[in-house]
Amino acid sequence: MSKLLKFQTLAIQSTHTKDKTNGAVTMPITLSTTFDREADGTYKSGYIYSRIDNPNRHLLEKSIATLEKGKIGIVYSSGMAAITALFQTLQPGDHLLLPHDVYYTVSAMAMELFGTKGIEIEQVVMYDLKAVKKAIKKNTALIWLETPSNPQLNISDIKAIAKLAHKVGALCAVDNTWPSPVLQQPLCCGADIVMHSTTKYFGGHSDVLGGCLILKKNGNLAKELKHIQKLTGAVPSPFECWLITRGIKTLHLRVQQQTKNAQKLAKYLVKHPKIEAVHYPGLKSHPHHKVAKKQMTGFGAMLSVQVKGSAKKAMRLTGKLQLFTTATSLGGVESLVEHRKSIEGPNSPTPNNLLRVSVGLEHIDDLIADWKKALG
Numbered sequence: 571m572s573k574l575l576k577f578q579t580l581a582i583q584s585t586h587t588k589d590k591t592n593g594a595v596t597m598p599i600t601l602s603t604t605f606d607r608e609a610d611g612t613y614k615s616g617y618i619y620s621r622i623d624n625p626n627r628h629l630l631e632k633s634i635a636t637l638e639k640g641k642i643g644i645v646y647s648s649g650m651a652a653i654t655a656l657f658q659t660l661q662p663g664d665h666l667l668l669p670h671d672v673y674y675t676v677s678a679m680a681m682e683l684f685g686t687k688g689i690e691i692e693q694v695v696m697y698d699l700k701a702v703k704k705a706i707k708k709n710t711a712l713i714w715l716e717t718p719s720n721p722q723l724n725i726s727d728i729k730a731i732a733k734l735a736h737k738v739g740a741l742c743a744v745d746n747t748w749p750s751p752v753l754q755q756p757l758c759c760g761a762d763i764v765m766h767s768t769t770k771y772f773g774g775h776s777d778v779l780g781g782c783l784i785l786k787k788n789g790n791l792a793k794e795l796k797h798i799q800k801l802t803g804a805v806p807s808p809f810e811c812w813l814i815t816r817g818i819k820t821l822h823l824r825v826q827q828q829t830k831n832a833q834k835l836a837k838y839l840v841k842h843p844k845i846e847a848v849h850y851p852g853l854k855s856h857p858h859h860k861v862a863k864k865q866m867t868g869f870g871a872m873l874s875v876q877v878k879g880s881a882k883k884a885m886r887l888t889g890k891l892q893l894f895t896t897a898t899s900l901g902g903v904e905s906l907v908e909h910r911k912s913i914e915g916p917n918s919p920t921p922n923n924l925l926r927v928s929v930g931l932e933h934i935d936d937l938i939a940d941w942k943k944a945l946g
């Protein structure tokens with residue numbers, strides 16, 4: 571497929587197939603776990619057993635790699651399975667650098683599963699380049715970025731941090747779940763690895779769990795990760811692959827429109843007297859707006875607000891909003907709102923009065939009116 575095609579075209583073309591036997595224009599779901607073997611021991615279809623590969627997964631992996639401008643895509647049964655697979659490539663004695671405000675399950679998983687096995691884990695304020703420079707050591711093997719971060723939407727400079735990582739021979743990986751490749755393509759900014767929870771914008775309809783890694787090079791790391799995928803089997807089912815592949819076809823349209831809605835909602839809320847702060851990188855007042863502008867083509871459909879008053883007051887507001895469902899997760903067509911601190915626990919750095927908002931595809935006038943009414 572031509573690299574010159576625009577994202578929207580690539581999304582459609584990379585997920586398109588034509589069935590040779592019946593002409594179906596979408597890929598059938600191949601549920602078969604095993605594939606025909608020839609008398610000479612070979613596999614004519616190229617498929618052996620569906621933990622190793624299957625047609626629906628193959629199409630999804632190719633498409634995801636194309637959209638992130640990578641050489642290889644590897645998909646998993648969840649975002650966490652993808653991150654765990656990558657951390658499994660670390661060796662005892664390696665130093666892993668995580669953002670202080672990383673997606674909280676990532677730090678918990680890293681500490682509980684890898685911190686106890688000789689991997690040195692350190693959290694740093696990733697948007698502070700001086701702090702990152704200071705934290706990098708000779709044994710730093712991987713720097714993990716999440717930008718914008720969850721839930722305070724801090725922005726870290728991918729290009730600058732990838733450069734610092736490469737100086738000591740470390741890899742730079744970016745959790746690109748929130749912006750999606752529509753708005754940010756970290757491999758083009760110097761990162762080596764991109765990760766997505768495809769549960770979010772790729773799936774887009776809050777009905778499928780998935781994750782992926784995309785690598786800039788098809789080298790030894792790719793080989794090792796493919797091997798881990800085969801050995802551990804944390805793979806999505808053909809139906810899950812099919813749902814995520816279908817989501818890709820409308821990814822650009824959804825993310826662009828949801829971003830427009832979020833930008834308008836942020837502008838409205840930042841002026842509201844009952845809102846203490848709005849965290850959205852698209853606002854000129856955001857402390858990292860310039861860095862965001864440099865590496866993103868849009869500022870995304872996620873924002874968070876701090877409501878004036880207590881945690882209780884913020885929580886009560888979620889009940890007053892009628893078009894924003896109170897639920898965790900993000901990236902679906904429906905707007906969601908969530909009080910984060912009560913989910914993350916007392917040790918999280920998230921402010922007590924913070925609500926995280928995933929802006930959906932409803933009409934923006936209705937969404938703003940809903941906040942207006944709820945804030946009273």
Ligand SMILES: *Cc1c(COP(=O)(O)O)cnc(C)c1O
Pocket residue numbers: 648649650651673716720745747748767768769770779780781
């Ligand atoms: C949801 C999410 C994850 C975890 O993905 P799962 O699919 O839930 O395992 C990781 N990072 C970010 C930024 C997320 O939003």
